[in-house]
Amino acid sequence: MPAAFYGLSTRIYALVALALVAAASLTFYTLNHASQTAYDLRAGELRHITDIARSHLDAHNARVEAGEMTQAEAQASVAQILNDLRFGENGYVYAFDSDIVYSVHPFRPQWVGGESQRDLKDVHGNRIFENILGNLDAEGHSLSTIYFENPATKAVEPKLTYAQYYEPWDWYLGTGAYMNDIEADIAQMRMQALMGLGVALAVLIGVSLLIIRSMLPPLNALKARMATMAEGDLDADVPGLLDRSEIGQMAHAVANFRDGLQMQAALEAEAHIKDEERQRVVAILSQRLAKFAQGDLTVRVDDAMPDEFRQVAEDFNATVTQISDLMRTLVAGVERIESESESLDSSSRELGMRTETQAASLEETSAALTELSASVKNSAEESRAASERVQQASERTERGAQVVRRTIEAMQGIEESSDKISSITSLIDDIAFQTSLLALNAGVEAARAGEAGRGFAVVAGEVRALAGKSSDAAREIAELITNASREVETGVSLARDSGTALDEINAHISAINETVSALAEAAREQATSLSEITSAADQLDQVTQQNAAMFEETSAATQRLRDEANALAQNARQFQVDDADPVAQRRAS
Incomplete structure (x- = not known):
C-alpha cells in the first residue's frame, strides 16, 4: 500500500x-x-x-x-x-x-x-x-x-x-x-x-x-528540524514555538530535547576535568580516614580542595573536632562514673542490709496480724452462733405465743358454748315449769272427773314429778355451767396474760437478736478488715523481700557498672586528643 x-x-x-x-x-x-x-x-x-x-x-x-x-x-x-x-x-x-x-x-x-x-x-x-x-x-x-x-x-x-x-x-x-x-x-x-x-x-x-492546512506545514517543519538535530545540528532554532496548539507543545518538547543534548555535551566536557580532581580528593580523604581509624583525633584536612569538595573537608574537620571533644568529655564522664559507682555500691550494700532488717520486722508483724485475725474470726463465728440460737429462741417463743392465742380462742369458744347451754337449760327449766302447770291442771280436771279421771290423775302426777326432776336437773346443770364459765373466764384471763408476757419476751428476744446480729456483723467486718490488713502485710513483706533481692541485683549491677567504666576509661585513653586546642579546652571545662 x-x-x-x-x-x-x-x-x-x-x-x-x-x-x-x-x-x-x-x-x-x-x-x-x-x-x-x-x-x-x-x-x-x-x-x-x-x-x-x-x-x-x-x-x-x-x-x-x-x-x-x-x-x-x-x-x-x-x-x-x-x-x-x-x-x-x-x-x-x-x-x-x-x-x-x-x-x-x-x-x-x-x-x-x-x-x-x-x-x-x-x-x-x-x-x-x-x-x-x-x-x-x-x-x-x-x-x-x-x-x-x-x-x-x-x-x-x-x-x-x-x-x-x-x-x-x-x-x-x-x-x-x-x-x-x-x-x-x-x-x-x-x-x-x-x-x-x-x-x-x-x-x-x-x-x-482548515485543519489540514494549519497542521501539516508546522508538522513538516518540526520533522525536518528533528532530522537536522539527529545529524548533529544543536544550534539552529526550533520552528513552531509560538503555536498555542499541541504542535506548539511538540515544538517546546523538541526544544527541550535540543537543550538537553547541548547540556549533555557540555557536561561530558566537564566530566573529564572533574574526574581528575575527584581522584586527588579521594586520595587525600583516604589518607586522613586511615589516621582517623587508628585513633588519631588530631588529624585535619588542610589541603586545597575544589569548591564542590570544600564543604566535605570542612564537614570532616568538624566531625573529627566534635568526636575529639566528645572523647575528652567521655573520659571525664567515665572518671565521674567510676567515683559515683563506688559510692552507689556502698549505698546499695547499706540499703540492702536495712531492707533485710525491715523484711524481718514485717514478717513478725504479719505473723502477729495472722493470729489476731484468727482470733477475731473465731469471735465472729461464736457471735454468729449466738445470734442463731437467739433467733431459734425467738421462733420458739413466737410458736408458744401462737399456742396461747389458739388456747384463748378455744376457751372463748367454750365460753360461748356455755352461754348457749345456759340458754338451753333455761329453756328446759321453763318447759319443766310449764309441764308442771299442765300436769297440775290435768290433776284438777281429773279430780273433777271423779272415778273416770283417776287414772289420768295418776299420769298427771307422774308427769308433774318428772317435770320437777327435770327442773332440778336443769338448775344443777346451770350452776355447773356457771361455775365452768367462771373457771373459763379465769383461764382466758390467765392465757391472755400469758400471751402478753410471751409477746414482751419475744420483743426482748428480738432486741437481743438484733444486738447479737450487730455484734456478729461487726466481728465479721473486723475479721474481714484484719484479713485485708494481714494480706496487705503479707504483700508488703513479699515486696520488701523482692526489694531486698532487687537491691542485691542492683549492687551486683553497680559492681559490673564500675568494672565496665574502668574498661571504658582505659579504651578512651587510647585516643589521641589535642589538648592545645583552645576550643576543645573550653568545651572540656
Missing part, C-alpha cells in the same frame, strides 16, 4: 468522508422514518376524531335508553354537533348507515337523507364505499385511501379515510385527511433536512481543509 495512505491528511479526509456518509445515511433514514411516522400520527389523529364523535353518540344513546328523548331526537342532536365539528384547516366528520345513506355531511347537505351513495366512484373508477367497508377489521374500524374533492381547493385529491361502525344506530362514523397536506408537511421537512445536511457538509469540508 502506498505511503500516502498513511499520511495525516489522508486520514483526516477519510474521517470527514466517513462523517459525511454517516450524516447523509442518518438524514435519509430519519426522513423515511418521519414520513411513515407522519402517516401513522395522522391515522391516530383521525381515529381520535372519530372516537370523539362516537362519544357524543354514546352520550345521546344513553339518554335514549334512559327515556329522556327519542332516538330520532338524539340522532338529530348528534347530526347538528357533527356538522359543527372541525379540525385542522378543512377537516370534518360525516356519518352514513348500512344502506350508504348519509346522516351527516357538512359539505354535501344534498346527500343527507337522500339516495344511497353505494355506487359513488372516485376519478379512477373505484367504488369509494366498497373500499371503505372492505377494509373493516374485527373491531369495526377501517383505514383506506380514496380520491375525493377537497373543499378548500375544489380539486379531487387522494384522501386518507378512517371510519368505524356504531352498531346501536347502524351508523358508520368517518373522517379523513387529504394526502396533499401530509405530503406538503413531509416535503417541507425533507427540504429543511437536506438544507441542514448541505450546511453540515460544507462546514465539515471547510473545517477539514
Whole structure:
C-alpha cells in the first residue's frame, strides 16, 4: 500500500468522508422514518376524531335508553354537533348507515337523507364505499385511501379515510385527511433536512481543509528540524514555538530535547576535568580516614580542595573536632562514673542490709496480724452462733405465743358454748315449769272427773314429778355451767396474760437478736478488715523481700557498672586528643 495512505491528511479526509456518509445515511433514514411516522400520527389523529364523535353518540344513546328523548331526537342532536365539528384547516366528520345513506355531511347537505351513495366512484373508477367497508377489521374500524374533492381547493385529491361502525344506530362514523397536506408537511421537512445536511457538509469540508492546512506545514517543519538535530545540528532554532496548539507543545518538547543534548555535551566536557580532581580528593580523604581509624583525633584536612569538595573537608574537620571533644568529655564522664559507682555500691550494700532488717520486722508483724485475725474470726463465728440460737429462741417463743392465742380462742369458744347451754337449760327449766302447770291442771280436771279421771290423775302426777326432776336437773346443770364459765373466764384471763408476757419476751428476744446480729456483723467486718490488713502485710513483706533481692541485683549491677567504666576509661585513653586546642579546652571545662 502506498505511503500516502498513511499520511495525516489522508486520514483526516477519510474521517470527514466517513462523517459525511454517516450524516447523509442518518438524514435519509430519519426522513423515511418521519414520513411513515407522519402517516401513522395522522391515522391516530383521525381515529381520535372519530372516537370523539362516537362519544357524543354514546352520550345521546344513553339518554335514549334512559327515556329522556327519542332516538330520532338524539340522532338529530348528534347530526347538528357533527356538522359543527372541525379540525385542522378543512377537516370534518360525516356519518352514513348500512344502506350508504348519509346522516351527516357538512359539505354535501344534498346527500343527507337522500339516495344511497353505494355506487359513488372516485376519478379512477373505484367504488369509494366498497373500499371503505372492505377494509373493516374485527373491531369495526377501517383505514383506506380514496380520491375525493377537497373543499378548500375544489380539486379531487387522494384522501386518507378512517371510519368505524356504531352498531346501536347502524351508523358508520368517518373522517379523513387529504394526502396533499401530509405530503406538503413531509416535503417541507425533507427540504429543511437536506438544507441542514448541505450546511453540515460544507462546514465539515471547510473545517477539514482548515485543519489540514494549519497542521501539516508546522508538522513538516518540526520533522525536518528533528532530522537536522539527529545529524548533529544543536544550534539552529526550533520552528513552531509560538503555536498555542499541541504542535506548539511538540515544538517546546523538541526544544527541550535540543537543550538537553547541548547540556549533555557540555557536561561530558566537564566530566573529564572533574574526574581528575575527584581522584586527588579521594586520595587525600583516604589518607586522613586511615589516621582517623587508628585513633588519631588530631588529624585535619588542610589541603586545597575544589569548591564542590570544600564543604566535605570542612564537614570532616568538624566531625573529627566534635568526636575529639566528645572523647575528652567521655573520659571525664567515665572518671565521674567510676567515683559515683563506688559510692552507689556502698549505698546499695547499706540499703540492702536495712531492707533485710525491715523484711524481718514485717514478717513478725504479719505473723502477729495472722493470729489476731484468727482470733477475731473465731469471735465472729461464736457471735454468729449466738445470734442463731437467739433467733431459734425467738421462733420458739413466737410458736408458744401462737399456742396461747389458739388456747384463748378455744376457751372463748367454750365460753360461748356455755352461754348457749345456759340458754338451753333455761329453756328446759321453763318447759319443766310449764309441764308442771299442765300436769297440775290435768290433776284438777281429773279430780273433777271423779272415778273416770283417776287414772289420768295418776299420769298427771307422774308427769308433774318428772317435770320437777327435770327442773332440778336443769338448775344443777346451770350452776355447773356457771361455775365452768367462771373457771373459763379465769383461764382466758390467765392465757391472755400469758400471751402478753410471751409477746414482751419475744420483743426482748428480738432486741437481743438484733444486738447479737450487730455484734456478729461487726466481728465479721473486723475479721474481714484484719484479713485485708494481714494480706496487705503479707504483700508488703513479699515486696520488701523482692526489694531486698532487687537491691542485691542492683549492687551486683553497680559492681559490673564500675568494672565496665574502668574498661571504658582505659579504651578512651587510647585516643589521641589535642589538648592545645583552645576550643576543645573550653568545651572540656
